[in-house]
Amino acid sequence: MSSEKIALTQTVQKGGCAAKVAASELRRILQQVRFPVAHSALLVDGGLFDDAAIYKINEEIALVQTLDFFTPIVDTPKLFGEIAAANALSDVYAMGGKPATAMGILAFPLATMAENIIVDVLQGASDKIAEAGANFVGGHSIDDDTLKFGLSVTGFVNPNRVWANAGAKIGDHLILTKALGVGTMTASLKRQQSQEEDIMEALHSMATVNNVIDYMTPDLQVTVHAATDITGFGLSGHSMQLANASQVTLRIQTEKLPRFTKTFFCLENSFLTKAHRTNAEYTTPLIDVSNLDNLHRLLIHDPQTSGGLLLSVSSAVSHAMVMALRAKFKSAEIVGEVLSRQDKAVVFE
Structure with a gap:
């Protein structure tokens, strides 16, 4: 050896x-x-x-x-x-x-x-x-x-406090706790177009344990109605699965999506994986991306590893929730809302 x-x-x-x-x-x-x-x-x-x-x-x-x-x-x-x-x-x-x-x-x-x-x-x-x-x-x-x-x-x-992906409620706000771009940035590393020190922002995020519950008061914890972590199927795939399980439609504002400093640079330089394509194929029938340019489409399909949590929380406490989470998760942001079920599971605007 x-x-x-x-x-x-x-x-x-x-x-x-x-x-x-x-x-x-x-x-x-x-x-x-x-x-x-x-x-x-x-x-x-x-x-x-x-x-x-x-x-x-x-x-x-x-x-x-x-x-x-x-x-x-x-x-x-x-x-x-x-x-x-x-x-x-x-x-x-x-x-x-x-x-x-x-x-x-x-x-x-x-x-x-x-x-x-x-x-x-x-x-x-x-x-x-x-x-x-x-x-x-x-x-x-x-x-x-x-x-x-x-x-x-x-x-x-507690069996009465499970954050299953089937519990999102109409009117909830959607919070994403980590930035997007892990897939494209690590693809640049794989192709030897960058070194680890060039993408430390993404590496630190991946190594951050998703312990959000310790940053919530008991009153905030009970306002989380559904959750999922964003990993290999990208934001597009995992949000679609949550919407389908909850029988609702999610409206996500792409300009509010947190992303790493070099995410768009890596996407523009076509540092892509097979999952960018397969995630798009998987979600195309049930998501609306008609208002997105190609760069933002690649962003929502980007496969995350140890990505953030997507939380569906009561709109009455969403801003307080974000402020609490930012004690550890600096990129936490309200990125959308839950609507009654429409033709598409997720609408990206």
Whole structure:
């Protein structure tokens, strides 16, 4: 095995959540599977493409269960571990819960990579798990051709306070907690047109744990009616899924969408992934982008890794919510509203 420094993004074809199976293909595959009959305690499953499963234990406690893993999206091993962990933990926060335990999922090419690389990946993940107040309790590993890493995370939530993607209410305001542009900026890194220090804004965002609940008072927490995290299917795909699950239409003002300083530069220079195309194909029938120029269309389809949360909250407290969230999430912004169901699930203006 080599002890030389390796740029992890150059060891794989695709990185991060941009490596997801295209949403349209995934739906077609899952429709052919006969799943077990759901237990009565199973409150949320994968039927509405929510962020995690919810299994009720009693009137006050429900399990939140999720799993995420992917190939390297950055070159530095420790940073890759941090981002992979933050991304997996995010699903629990997106359901209104808090993570309790995490188990690692690791594929590692023992013949071609030095041991210290995986030590650094695991340390980065361990640091983020500790930051979330959870325990790293084990995992599973295999010898494989390429590095892949992620976590299976279990958390807890009050079953009466779940932020499912099916709860958005007409009149709610939509809040996005992180800037957009991770997909295009990391594509520039993959193509060796930038270095990590050139896109630190995006790297810091990806490594930020989506613990929004600790920045909300109890009174604010109960005003969140629905939530989802924005990852590989882009803002277009994940907002469409929330709208469909809630049977509403979302109106999103693209000029209010937070974005990184270099997002448009990277999009203009065609630093794109396959997911930019497949996200557009997945959402085209059910979203209205007729008022958008090409650059803003690419922005809403940009695949995020460890992206922000999209929160559907009571309009009466939305401004107070944003101010509270900005203590940690500086890019948090009100980006739209929830309307009664129309022909399209999401209207981008």
